[in-house]
Amino acid sequence: MQLSRSARYLLRAGTALTLAFLYIPLAVIALYAFNERRTLRWPIPGLTLDWFGRAFENPGVRDALATSLKAATGATAIALVLGTLAALAVSRHRFFGRDTISFLVLLPIALPGIVTGMALNATFREVLTPFGVGLGLFTVIVGHATFCIVVIYNNAIARLRRTGGAFEEASADLGADTWTTFRLVTLPALRSAMVAGALLAFALSFDEVIVTTFTAGQQQTLPIWILANLSRPNQLPIVNVVGVIVIALSAFPVYLAHRLTLDPEGDSAAVAPAGAAAP
Amino acid sequence: MATGTIARKPARRALAGFLWRHPRAQLSLLLAGPIGWLVIAYLGSLAVLFIAAFWRLDTFSGEVVHEYGFENFQTLAENDVYRTIVLRTVLIAAAVTVTDAILAFPIAFFMAKVARRRVRALLVVAVVMPLWSSYLVKVYAWRIILAEDGILNWALDPLGLSGPGFGNVATWLVFSYLWLPYMILPIYAGLERIPDSLLDASGDLGGGAGVTFRSIVLPLALPAVAAGSIFTFSLTLGDYITPQIVSSTQFIGNVVYTNVGVANNLPLAAAFATVPVAIMILYLLAARRMGAFESL
Numbered sequence: 001m002q003l004s005r006s007a008r009y010l011l012r013a014g015t016a017l018t019l020a021f022l023y024i025p026l027a028v029i030a031l032y033a034f035n036e037r038r039t040l041r042w043p044i045p046g047l048t049l050d051w052f053g054r055a056f057e058n059p060g061v062r063d064a065l066a067t068s069l070k071a072a073t074g075a076t077a078i079a080l081v082l083g084t085l086a087a088l089a090v091s092r093h094r095f096f097g098r099d100t101i102s103f104l105v106l107l108p109i110a111l112p113g114i115v116t117g118m119a120l121n122a123t124f125r126e127v128l129t130p131f132g133v134g135l136g137l138f139t140v141i142v143g144h145a146t147f148c149i150v151v152i153y154n155n156a157i158a159r160l161r162r163t164g165g166a167f168e169e170a171s172a173d174l175g176a177d178t179w180t181t182f183r184l185v186t187l188p189a190l191r192s193a194m195v196a197g198a199l200l201a202f203a204l205s206f207d208e209v210i211v212t213t214f215t216a217g218q219q220q221t222l223p224i225w226i227l228a229n230l231s232r233p234n235q236l237p238i239v240n241v242v243g244v245i246v247i248a249l250s251a252f253p254v255y256l257a258h259r260l261t262l263d264p265e266g267d268s269a270a271v272a273p274a275g276a277a278a279p
Numbered sequence: 280m281a282t283g284t285i286a287r288k289p290a291r292r293a294l295a296g297f298l299w300r301h302p303r304a305q306l307s308l309l310l311a312g313p314i315g316w317l318v319i320a321y322l323g324s325l326a327v328l329f330i331a332a333f334w335r336l337d338t339f340s341g342e343v344v345h346e347y348g349f350e351n352f353q354t355l356a357e358n359d360v361y362r363t364i365v366l367r368t369v370l371i372a373a374a375v376t377v378t379d380a381i382l383a384f385p386i387a388f389f390m391a392k393v394a395r396r397r398v399r400a401l402l403v404v405a406v407v408m409p410l411w412s413s414y415l416v417k418v419y420a421w422r423i424i425l426a427e428d429g430i431l432n433w434a435l436d437p438l439g440l441s442g443p444g445f446g447n448v449a450t451w452l453v454f455s456y457l458w459l460p461y462m463i464l465p466i467y468a469g470l471e472r473i474p475d476s477l478l479d480a481s482g483d484l485g486g487g488a489g490v491t492f493r494s495i496v497l498p499l500a501l502p503a504v505a506a507g508s509i510f511t512f513s514l515t516l517g518d519y520i521t522p523q524i525v526s527s528t529q530f531i532g533n534v535v536y537t538n539v540g541v542a543n544n545l546p547l548a549a550a551f552a553t554v555p556v557a558i559m560i561l562y563l564l565a566a567r568r569m570g571a572f573e574s575l
Contacts, residue, residue: 014385112517
């Protein structure tokens with residue numbers, strides 16, 4: 001479209017400004033991870049790799065990392081199954097209340113995180129405690145799985161809508177039963193969308209802090225470890241390093257998911273806001 | 280061994296045939312897991328929370344008493360402190376929403392209408408990546424930036440200025456930062472749907488950039504802005520960690536969290552948690568009238 005020179009210039013300036021606003025804090029935290037000094041005073045005197053070594057030796061960090069990985073893996077596995085099943089049901093069947101499913105799946109992240117966290121906390125305490133199940137890794141996984149379903153569902157359903165049911169009908173006409181059709185037709189078409197959804201679910205679970213604070217009990221995930229150590233000045237250099245690692249560990253799967261779901265136009269719907277989630 | 284495989288195959292095949300003839304059975308199998316999980320684990324939990332709002336805490340024993348009443352809501356309505364906190368939270372959420380809409384428009388317009396395809400794809404990734412990177416680490420980064428001897432004060436010092444420090448302004452700034460991508464992406468998608476011909480026609484008829492923006496772009500992009508605002512508003516309402524890290528003031532979330540964790544007063548917390556939910560329901564109804572749901 002036609003734009004005057006000044007309008008074009010202003011737009012470019014606004015774009016550059018917003019991008020700078022988005023990335024400067026990330027750059028700052030990355031820089032501080034290499035800070036030679038213990039305090040957060042700016043300007044930093046020099047760069048060092050020492051804190052990375054210290055962070056990896058820190059038992060608290062190691063335990064939290066292990067817990068985070070376990071929680072994210074467990075939640076992703078559950079969400080992958082439930083999200084894919086729901087997407088198959090909605091895309092390939094007509095039934096009463098079909099529109100409600102998308103809403104139901106979205107609800108855990110559409111409601112403020114504190115409401116979801118509290119609701120699960122209240123239920124776990126009322127229902128699970130009498131059975132001797134306390135808050136811990138199990139309850140974290142249940143909580144994370146609940147709000148991770150939506151990213152898998154959104155990815156799977158977008159793919160199922162695009163591929164349509166014609167191939168599956170053709171497969172049935174050629175004599176394949178339900179299982180064979182699923183294995184040879186539906187699954188191969190769905191696979192990359194499922195992987196993308198799983199990567200996003202993993203990243204989402206790995207970063208989550210609000211619901212986790214209500215469901216973790218004494219367990220520490222990596223974000224909870226950061227939260228607990230923010231107010232301890234002598235831990236700050238390690239917090240900086242852990243921050244950079246957390247960003248890297250979530251950025252990588254998200255980037256992969258984006259690549260996996262690029263359509264021929266070069267657009268990717270996978271990581272768009274409705275599929276994105278509250279932290 | 281051999282009989283096993285022979286026996287299994289027809290059974291498998293028979294089940295497949297059964298499912299093919301009875302799509303309802305197939306549907307039930309598909310839906311049992313997800314619906315069971317979301318309805319029992321999640322909606323059930325929300326129901327427990329809602330019911331808990333009507334319980335009360337025995338002040339002597341510190342135990343939750345399972346008797347029903349409106350005491351908690353009465354406490355919340357009569358106490359000035361709680362009213363101030365609700366007002367503060369809603370005002371900051373509104374300010375964050377307006378700020379993000381203003382910041383998001385230029386970049387969204389550039390992405391949708393000016394940038395070439397390669398640049399556009401690159402910008403989408405550039406906006407999406409911060410959205411997915413750790414929430415907590417981003418807040419912490421702002422704590423470093425806004426600190427007394429941090430970067431912002433260092434940069435402003437030569438100009439004789441100083442940063443906002445920690446407080447309401449910092450909270451507003453950090454929330455605006457955190458939720459900005461949630462606003463950019465819907466507006467970008469909304470602007471992309473506006474046909475270029477409309478903008479060209481406005482230009483041909485003598486409309487300058489300002490007129491075209493006011494009378495063509497803005498009205499057509501409004502549903503997308505409303506869609507983005509759902510995220511910026513809702514996420515601010517439910518947050519308690521950012522205010523805790525970059526200020527010492529209380530938000531709705533802080534009161535709720537303190538009452539669940541420290542004071543062990545689940546009923547009061549549950550009652551207070553219904554406030555953001557009620558506000559969000561009203562907000563969603565208003566947003567739907569503006570056509571926001573078609574832009575999600």
